[in-house]
Amino acid sequence: MYDYLVVGAGLFGSVFAHEATQRGRKCLVIDKRDHIGGNVYTENIEGINVHKYGAHIFHTNSKKIWDYVNRFAEFNRYTNSPIANYKGEIYNLPFNMNTFNKLWGVITPEEAQQKIEEQRNAANISDPKNLEEQAISLVGTDIYEKLIKGYTEKQWGRSAKELPSFIINRLPVRFTYDNNYFNDRYQGIPIGGYTVIIEKMLENIEVQLNVDFFAEREKLEAQAKKVIFTGMIDQYYDYQFGVLDYRSLQFETKVMDETDNFQGNAVVNYTDKETPFTRIIEHKHFEFGAQDKTIVTEEYPREWEQGFEPYYPINDDKNNKIYKKYKELADNESNVIFGGRLATYKYYDMHQVIGEALTTVKKEFG
Ligand code: FAD
Numbered sequence: 548m549y550d551y552l553v554v555g556a557g558l559f560g561s562v563f564a565h566e567a568t569q570r571g572r573k574c575l576v577i578d579k580r581d582h583i584g585g586n587v588y589t590e591n592i593e594g595i596n597v598h599k600y601g602a603h604i605f606h607t608n609s610k611k612i613w614d615y616v617n618r619f620a621e622f623n624r625y626t627n628s629p630i631a632n633y634k635g636e637i638y639n640l641p642f643n644m645n646t647f648n649k650l651w652g653v654i655t656p657e658e659a660q661q662k663i664e665e666q667r668n669a670a671n672i673s674d675p676k677n678l679e680e681q682a683i684s685l686v687g688t689d690i691y692e693k694l695i696k697g698y699t700e701k702q703w704g705r706s707a708k709e710l711p712s713f714i715i716n717r718l719p720v721r722f723t724y725d726n727n728y729f730n731d732r733y734q735g736i737p738i739g740g741y742t743v744i745i746e747k748m749l750e751n752i753e754v755q756l757n758v759d760f761f762a763e764r765e766k767l768e769a770q771a772k773k774v775i776f777t778g779m780i781d782q783y784y785d786y787q788f789g790v791l792d793y794r795s796l797q798f799e800t801k802v803m804d805e806t807d808n809f810q811g812n813a814v815v816n817y818t819d820k821e822t823p824f825t826r827i828i829e830h831k832h833f834e835f836g837a838q839d840k841t842i843v844t845e846e847y848p849r850e851w852e853q854g855f856e857p858y859y860p861i862n863d864d865k866n867n868k869i870y871k872k873y874k875e876l877a878d879n880e881s882n883v884i885f886g887g888r889l890a891t892y893k894y895y896d897m898h899q900v901i902g903e904a905l906t907t908v909k910k911e912f913g
C-alpha cells in the first residue's frame with residue numbers, strides 16, 4: 548500500500564513525490580512514456596543534450612524556486628536570445644531597440660515609441676480584445692505582420708483574432724538594446740540536461756514506466772490512499788463535459804555530420820506563414836557545446852488528437868468554460884489532487900509548475 552500514487556513523472560509529479568518521500572510518505576510514480584521527466588526530458592545524443600520536447604530555458608524571478616532547482620543541478624549562464632527569420636530577414640527577439648532599428652532605422656527609444664504610436668493610432672485600437680489587437684497596440688502593425696501573425700497562427704492553428712491576448716503578453720517589449728527573452732532575475736540551463744534534475748528528485752522512489760493510468764485505473768487506485776494526477780483533466784472525468792482542445796507538436800530531429808554550427812543560435816523562429824515549422828532548435832548552443840557535430844530539431848505544430856501528446860492548453864473562452872466545469876468536480880475530490888500543465892489546463896512554465904507543486908506540498912503537509 549502506498550500513501551500516494553503519482554500519475555506522471557513530469558516536473559509536478561517529481562517535485563511532489565520527492566517532497567512527500569522526504570516527509571516519510573511512500574509513493575509510487577507511474578508514467579505512460581518510457582522515460583521520466585515529462586516534457587523537460589533531455590537525452591544525450593553524440594555528447595549533446597537534446598531537448599526532446601522542444602527548447603526548455605529555465606527562468607524565474609523567485610529566489611525560493613531558483614534555490615530549489617539549484618539543489619538538483621548546477622545551472623549555466625545561458626540567456627535566451629532567439630532570432631526571427633522572416634523570409635530571410637533576420638530580427639532580434641524579444642521586441643527591442645535592435646528589432647526596431649533593423650525594421651525602421653530608428654536610433655532612439657523616442658523615435659521607436661513614436662513609430663509604434665503612429666501605427667497604433669492608424670489601426671484605431673483603444674481597448675485590445677484579442678491577440679491581434681493586443682500585439683498591434685504593443686508593437687504596431689509592421690512587427691505584427693512580420694514577426695507575430697504568421698508565427699502565432701501556425702503555432703495555435705487559429706486566427707490571431709480568436710486568441711486571448713495574454714499569450715502575447717508573455718513576451719517583453721523593451722525600449723533598450725537588450726535581446727534577453729525574459730525579464731526574470733534568474734535564468735539558465737542545467738548543466739548535463741534536465742533529466743539529471745528529475746533523476747535526483749526521484750532517487751529511491753519506485754517508478755513504473757510504460758504504465759497508463761487509464762489502462763489499469765482500478766488496480767492502481769486500490770494501491771494508494773491518494774492520487775496525484777498530472778494528466779489531462781478531461782480524460783480523468785471521461786470527457787463528460789466535452790473534450791478540451793490542446794495544441795500538439797511534431798519534432799523532426801537531425802544529427803548533422805557536415806557542420807558543427809548550423810544556425811549560430813539555439814533558437815531561430817520562422818515567423819512567415821509559409822514555412823511549415825515554427826522554429827529550429829540547435830541544441831548544443833544551450834550549453835555552449837564544442838562538439839564536432841550538431842543536432843537540430845524542427846518544430847511542427849498541429850492540432851491534438853488521440854495518439855499525439857497534448858503540449859499546450861488552448862485557453863480561449865470556449866475551452867476555459869469547459870475546464871471550469873471539470874475544475875468544480877476536481878475541487879470536490881478529497882483523495883485526488885490535480886496539478887501541472889495538463890490537469891489544471893494552464894499555460895505554465897517550469898518555474899510555475901514547481902511553485903504550484905511546492906504550494907500543494909505545503910497544503911498537504913503543512
Ligand atoms: P508534463 O511534463 O506534461 O508531465 C506530465 C506527465 O504525465 C507526462 O510525462 C505524461 O506522459 C504523464 N501522463 C499523462 N497522462 C498519463 C496517464 N494517463 N498515465 C500515466 N502517465 C501519464 N517552460 C519553461 O519554463 N521554459 C521553457 O523554455 C519552456 N519551453 C517549452 C517548450 C515546449 C515545446 C513545451 C511543450 C513546453 C515548454 N515549457 C517551458 C513548459 C514546461 O514543459 C512545463 O511547464 C512543464 O514541463 C510541465 O510539467 P508537468 O509535470 O505539469 O507536465
Ligand code: UDP
Pocket residue numbers: 631640694695696698699702714715717718816818
Ligand atoms: N510569438 C510570436 N512570434 C515569435 C515568438 C512568439 O508571435 O517570434 C507569440 C506566439 O503567439 C507564441 C507566443 O508569442 O505562441 C508566446 O511565445 P513563447 O516563445 O513564450 O512560446 P512557447 O515557447 O511557450 O511556445
